[in-house]
Amino acid sequence: MSGGGMTFGTRADQRRSRFLTYTGLILLAALFVAPVAWNFLYSLKSAAESASINVHLLPQHAQWGTYKQALTLIDFWQYLWNTLLIAVPYATLITITSALVGFGFARLRARGRSGLFVLMLATSMVPQILTVIPTYVLFTRIHLVNTRWPWVLWGLAASPFLAFLFRQFFASLPAELEDAAILDGCGWLRIFARIFLPLSKPVLATSFILSFTWVWGDFFTPEIFLNNDKTTLAVAMGNGYTDPVTDTPLSNVLAAGTMFYVLPVLIVFFLAQRSFVRGVATTGLKG
């Protein structure tokens, strides 16, 4: 590999270009990994070392205790439970409602269908963070703030993005599917639930995983809607850790907490890489 070129000509050229490509890829990969790697190394430092100006790349003595602290210095499990309490109902509901909407657009006809479809795609462009604050003000007045109901409502409201994902899938299935069922006198809700839903398991999984990770990663909404006793892990991480005695920030423990917070996302990502990519690719390809 290194320097020992066999012969000249195209073969050597190819080798050289491959060598350059790999060098570039590895350098780029190092850049992309650096923030996570540094966060991990940092999480193993002691409080004293992490605050010291005398910085070493590797921790002097790996302190796995920071990971225990990350779970005990704040009510980590409570925040995790809070996150699940809003993420699971939200992801379940929005998957069902988006499947319904997608099915409607793919399989049923009515006047104004294509117009509504365009409208739905257009609403997916409505700036979302912008609408969160007015919703907050409105929900304060009807006492929905600091409850989990907003997430139930958002779940019931379907997502244009996911509905589009389902629509693309349902539209690709052959028409014979519902024909037989209709001849048997089956209603549309049953056709949807008994025939189409079982076929769409991969899309259902994609939708559930995507919407779950939206809640898991969302900082802004829980930050303004929920008080500290009901808030999610994302906000807890944003608040950080402090020493219970001296009240100084503990960035090494926060780094450990961040690893805990990111880990489930990474695990789900590796297990369901296909789902992730499918969701992103299908909806990104055509809006």
Next chain:
Amino acid sequence: MSDDAVSDNGALEAVPPRALAARGAAWTLQRGPRRWRRYSPWMFYAFVSPWLLGFLALTAIPMFYALGMSFTNFDGLSGHWHWVGFANYTKAWHDPHFWSGLRTTAVYGVVTVPLSLAGGLGLAVLVNRRLRAVGVFRTIFYLPSVIPVVATTLMFKLLFDRNTGLLNTVLSWFGVGAVGWLSDPWAFKIMVLLALWGLGGGMVIFLAGLQGIPAELLEAATVDGAGAWQRFRRITLPILSPVVFFQFVFATIASLQTVVQPLLLSPAVNSGAGGGFTDPTHVQAGDYLYMVHVYAQFFDYQQYGYGAALLWILFVVILVITAAILRSSSFWVYYEVEQDGKAGRR
């Protein structure tokens, strides 16, 4: 009509053309007119009602509620508010933070959107080759874009910390003194880098698009003597342009409402009791994006009326920009087939 063509695509792919024609004919004969009478159109509306009602109740109503609020001096608490006409809008005109926030946000969008699209496309081309372990590289490039924004921001804070960060440590080996990357002359650039770290999200989309380009097309061009750049410029880029276009639209909208990153990057966060992110005064001037200013009106100064006016101004700005981009599409987006014909190659 067009939608029926779509539903047939998947099923008929493997069927030879003649059989396909026969089947298509039979299909029209049997189903065409009868299909309409099988259910009432209300069935369709029932199925799409979650989205319709949800959009009305959770997007349209709150937005118009905010529009009304923007003409008042409502403070979020007391019932003693009254109409103030356009006072909040003229206030914005004279608010230096409004203009600086708008400018910073514009620069942020103009810098991050093209760079992350070009970077994502470049990476996609790079990893769309038959190389050993290319899957590993794809995963590494894609991964940061699935990490939640809180975590990426906190990681960046550690990486670029003045005293204990990796960058300053590496620089110190070369005798460079500590630089305050998260403070003002640099804060904005670090926030841009943070956005670019997530460009793998675009890469995956472009990669899917690249893999949909028929190999014969590129081979034919090579035979005709087209170089790598020409193939990219004349074949790959036009075919990908619809993908680039939609990425462009959504990335622009997202970048203009960025708010979490500046709040969390502010030096006050995690320093001392109570955290500091609810205090936008600690956000560096370079990170003081428009939405930070909006956030401050609502959650620090209790100026709901003014905040709502600021929200609506941004809303209109985003609408205008989106409309302009959509209008421009006919100049640079290349559609291979009529748009309503085939809904996306998978």
